[in-house]
Amino acid sequence: MNHLLAKIRESLALGTPFNIDSKNLAINYDSKISQVYITLFQEGLRPIRWGSKKESFEETIKRIIFKIKTNPSFYSFNINDSSKCRILFEIVTKEYPCNIRNLTTLRMKSPNRFEPGVNGLKYKYEGITRFFMPTDGYTKSIMSVNQLLNYLSKQCGIARKTNKISERVHLMRRESIEYTFLESEAYITYEDEVLKLNRGYPEPVEFSKEIVYDKMIKSSDWLIENMNEDGSFLYFYDPYKNTIVDDLHPNMINPLYNNILRHSGGTITLLRAFELSKKKIYLEKAKDSLDFLISTFRTHTYKKEYACYPFFNKKSKLGGAGIGLVALMHYYIHTKDESYRKYIDGLVRHILSRVDKDGELIGYYIHPLYNEGKPLINPDDEIKKNLFSFYYPGEALLGLALYYHHAKNIDKKFKEEIKEKSEQALDFLVDVRPIKYDYMFESLPADAWLMQAIEEWVKVEGLKKQSYIDFVFNDTKQMFEHMYKNENTFSLNKDYIGGFYYEYGDHVYHDASRCEGVVSAYYLAKYLGDEQKASWIMEHMMLSAKGLMKTFHDEKSVYAHINPKKALHSFRFKLTRQWVRVDSVQHAACFFGRLLPVWQKEDKTIEKKAAKCKVYDYSEINSYELFEEFFHKVEQTSSHGKKVVIVSEFIDEKSLNSLDIEKYKTLISKAKIDSLYTIGSFTNHIEVIENINIWKNHSQSFDTLENEILNELSEDDILFIKTNKDLEKFIHKVQL
Numbered sequence: 001m002n003h004l005l006a007k008i009r010e011s012l013a014l015g016t017p018f019n020i021d022s023k024n025l026a027i028n029y030d031s032k033i034s035q036v037y038i039t040l041f042q043e044g045l046r047p048i049r050w051g052s053k054k055e056s057f058e059e060t061i062k063r064i065i066f067k068i069k070t071n072p073s074f075y076s077f078n079i080n081d082s083s084k085c086r087i088l089f090e091i092v093t094k095e096y097p098c099n100i101r102n103l104t105t106l107r108m109k110s111p112n113r114f115e116p117g118v119n120g121l122k123y124k125y126e127g128i129t130r131f132f133m134p135t136d137g138y139t140k141s142i143m144s145v146n147q148l149l150n151y152l153s154k155q156c157g158i159a160r161k162t163n164k165i166s167e168r169v170h171l172m173r174r175e176s177i178e179y180t181f182l183e184s185e186a187y188i189t190y191e192d193e194v195l196k197l198n199r200g201y202p203e204p205v206e207f208s209k210e211i212v213y214d215k216m217i218k219s220s221d222w223l224i225e226n227m228n229e230d231g232s233f234l235y236f237y238d239p240y241k242n243t244i245v246d247d248l249h250p251n252m253i254n255p256l257y258n259n260i261l262r263h264s265g266g267t268i269t270l271l272r273a274f275e276l277s278k279k280k281i282y283l284e285k286a287k288d289s290l291d292f293l294i295s296t297f298r299t300h301t302y303k304k305e306y307a308c309y310p311f312f313n314k315k316s317k318l319g320g321a322g323i324g325l326v327a328l329m330h331y332y333i334h335t336k337d338e339s340y341r342k343y344i345d346g347l348v349r350h351i352l353s354r355v356d357k358d359g360e361l362i363g364y365y366i367h368p369l370y371n372e373g374k375p376l377i378n379p380d381d382e383i384k385k386n387l388f389s390f391y392y393p394g395e396a397l398l399g400l401a402l403y404y405h406h407a408k409n410i411d412k413k414f415k416e417e418i419k420e421k422s423e424q425a426l427d428f429l430v431d432v433r434p435i436k437y438d439y440m441f442e443s444l445p446a447d448a449w450l451m452q453a454i455e456e457w458v459k460v461e462g463l464k465k466q467s468y469i470d471f472v473f474n475d476t477k478q479m480f481e482h483m484y485k486n487e488n489t490f491s492l493n494k495d496y497i498g499g500f501y502y503e504y505g506d507h508v509y510h511d512a513s514r515c516e517g518v519v520s521a522y523y524l525a526k527y528l529g530d531e532q533k534a535s536w537i538m539e540h541m542m543l544s545a546k547g548l549m550k551t552f553h554d555e556k557s558v559y560a561h562i563n564p565k566k567a568l569h570s571f572r573f574k575l576t577r578q579w580v581r582v583d584s585v586q587h588a589a590c591f592f593g594r595l596l597p598v599w600q601k602e603d604k605t606i607e608k609k610a611a612k613c614k615v616y617d618y619s620e621i622n623s624y625e626l627f628e629e630f631f632h633k634v635e636q637t638s639s640h641g642k643k644v645v646i647v648s649e650f651i652d653e654k655s656l657n658s659l660d661i662e663k664y665k666t667l668i669s670k671a672k673i674d675s676l677y678t679i680g681s682f683t684n685h686i687e688v689i690e691n692i693n694i695w696k697n698h699s700q701s702f703d704t705l706e707n708e709i710l711n712e713l714s715e716d717d718i719l720f721i722k723t724n725k726d727l728e729k730f731i732h733k734v735q736l
Contacts, residue, residue, distance in 0.1 A: 024661075
C-alpha cells in the first residue's frame with residue numbers, strides 16, 4: 001500500500017500519469033462492487049473526495065485523480081507535503097443485502113446489524129446511487145442508526161421535507177430506496193507511513209504500561225491547554241463540527257454551558273497527574289481550578305457553624321459538594337495547604353446536613369423546579385424520587401472519607417458525627433436503596449463513586465462491614481458479566497473487548513467511569529488480602545484499559561478533524577463519535593492514574609510466573625531471509641495449545657515494493673496462527689494479515705510487549721520467533 005499511495009500522491013502533486021501493475025498490490029479489484037474513494041485531508045481545509053468504479057483498478061484511480069484535481073480547492077492543499085496533506089484510500093470489498101426497516105445497532109446477531117465505522121451503505125433513490133462508506137462512520141462522527149439515516153437524508157434531499165429528525169429517519173426507512181450493506185479496506189497516510197484503518201482508527205493500537213502513562217499525562221496536559229482564564233476547563237469540543245458549543249445545550253453560547261461536578265473531576269485529574277509525575281504545573285493549575293470552584297460557593301449554617309455549597313446553573317447538587325470536597329481533599333493531601341480549610345470544613349458540614357433521619361442523602365439542596373428555587377430542607381418522598389441520583393451520594397461519601405482520614409485537627413465530636421452519619425448513609429445505600437428504589441436499578445451497575453467511597457470507609461474501625469464489601473464485589477462481578485470479551489464478540493467488532501453493555505448487542509460502552517469503580521475493587525481486594533480476587537479483577541481491568549486505547553485522539557487518528565490540534569491527546573467516549581468532554585478525559589485519566597502503580601507490581605508477578613513452553617527461534621540479526629520457510633514451519637508444526645508467533649519486518653524498506661503480499665497472506669493464513677505479535681517496521685506491510693483478529697499487538701520496541709506475551713503463554717503452547725532483534729534473554733525465560 002505504501003507504493004500505491006506514493007504513486008497516487010505523485011500523480012496528484014506532479015501531474016505524472018498514474019501507472020501501476022495492480023497484480024503486485026494486495027487488492028482484489030472486482031469491477032462489479034469495488035467502489036473506490038480517495039479523500040484528501042488537511043488542517044483548516046474542507047476535505048476533497050471522489051469515488052469511482054471502472055472496468056479496471058487503474059482506470060478507476062485515474063478517474064478519481066482527474067476529478068479531485070478539478071475541485072476548485074485542490075490547489076489549496078500541500079499535496080507534496082505528507083506531513084500536511086493526508087490521503088485516505090478506501091475500497092469496497094463486500095456488498096450484501098440490507099433490510100433498512102430492520103436496521104439496528106442493538107441486536108448482535110441480526111443480519112441487519114449496523115456497525116458504525118465497519119459497515120457502509122450503498123443506496124439508490126430517484127435513480128441516483130450514493131455511497132456511505134464504512135469509514136464515514138468515523139470521519140462523520142456517526143454512531144447510531146438515527147444519526148446515520150438523518151445524515152443520509154441530507155445527502156439525498158429527503159431532509160428538505162421536514163426539520164424533525166424522527167420524521168427524516170422514518171422517511172429513509174419507508175421511501176422507495178434500495179439499500180445494500182458495504183464492507184471495505186481502508187488506509188490513511190501519516191507522514192511517510194501508510195496505516196491500515198479498523199473502524200476508521202489507525203492500526204496498530206499499541207498497548208503497554210509506558211504508552212498508557214504517556215496518554216494519561218498527555219490527556220491531563222490537554223485539560224491544562226484548554227483551561228480558561230478564570231480557572232474553568234473547556235467543557236465540550238466537537239472536532240467534526242469544530243465547535244465548543246455543547247450539543248445538549250446548543251442555545252447556551254454566551255456563556256457556554258458548564259458543569260461544576262465535571263469541573264471538579266478535571267481538578268482531580270490534574271492531581272492524579274501530579275501523583276504520577278511530580279510536576280508542579282499540575283498543582284498550580286489545580287489551584288486555579290479550585291479557585292473557580294470556590295467562586296461558585298454560597299453559605300448557610302449547620303448547627304450554628306459555617307457551611308458552604310456550590311451553586312451553579314441555578315442548582316445546588318449534592319454531587320457538586322461531594323466531588324468539590326474530593327478535589328479539595330486531594331489538593332490538601334498533596335500540599336498540606338490549610339488556606340482552603342474553611343471551605344473544606346464548610347462542605348463537610350453541608351453534606352452532613354443533607355443526611356436525613358433514615359440515612360438517605362438528599363440529591364439536591366436547591367433546584368429551580370422545586371420549592372420556588374429555595375433550599376429543600378425536608379423534602380417529601382415524591383421530591384426525593386424525582387431528584388434521585390445514583391452518583392451523588394457516593395461522591396459525597398468519598399469526600400467525607402478522605403476528610404476523615406486525612407484532615408488534621410478535626411474536633412473529636414465532629415469526627416464521630418462524620419463517622420456515624422456516613423455509616424447511616426452507607427447502610428441506606430447498601431441495604432435500603434435497592435428496595436426503595438428498585439425500579440431505578442439497571443442491569444449494568446453504575447455506582448462507581450460508592451465503590452470508591454467504600455474502599456476508603458472499610459479502613460475505619462467498625463466499618464469493615466461485609467455488606468459494604470459485598471456491594472463492591474457484587475457490582476464488579478455484574479459489570480464483568482456485562483463485559484464484551486473475545487468469546488462474545490465477532491470478527492467485525494473485536495474492538496468491543498473490555499467495554500460494557502446493558503443488554504447484549506448494545507453498541508459498546510468503553511466506560512472509564514465504571515473502571516474507576518473496578519480499580520477501587522482491586523485496591524479493596526488487595527487491602528483485604530484476597531489475592532485471587534485481585535488477580536481476577538486485574539485480568540478484566542486490563543481488557544478495559546486496552547479497549548480504551550481506541551478512544552484516544554493521537555496524531556495518527558485526528559486526520560479527519562478540520563482543526564486536528566484542538567482535540568489532540570484527549571479521550572472521547574465512543575469509538576466513532578468524535579466529540580470530547582472534560583469528563584471523558586477525566587474518567588480515562590483517573591482510571592489509568594490508579595491502574596499504573598499496581599500494573600507495575602502485577603508485571604513483576606507475571607514475569608516470575610512465566611510459563612515454560614517450546615520455542616522455535618529462527619531469528620538472525622539484520623537478516624530478512626527465509627521468512628517463507630518460517631511460515632511453512634509454523635504450518636507444519638502441530639500444537640496441543642496455541643501457536644504464538646513473534647515477527648518483525650519481512651524485508652528492508654528499499655525492497656518493500658517487491659514484497660509479494662498475496663503469497664504471504666496465504667502463508668500466514670495456512671499457518672493457523674492463534675496469536676501474532678509484531679515489532680519494528682512490520683506495519684509497512686500490515687496487509688499481509690488477512691485475519692486481523694490474530695494480531696494481538698505491535699510495538700517498535702519488544703520491551704513494551706514482553707510482559708503481555710509472557711502472560712499469554714501456557715505450557716502447551718508453542719512460540720515461534722523470526723525477528724531481526726536479539727531476544728535471547730526473553731527466550732531463556734520461556735524455553736523448556
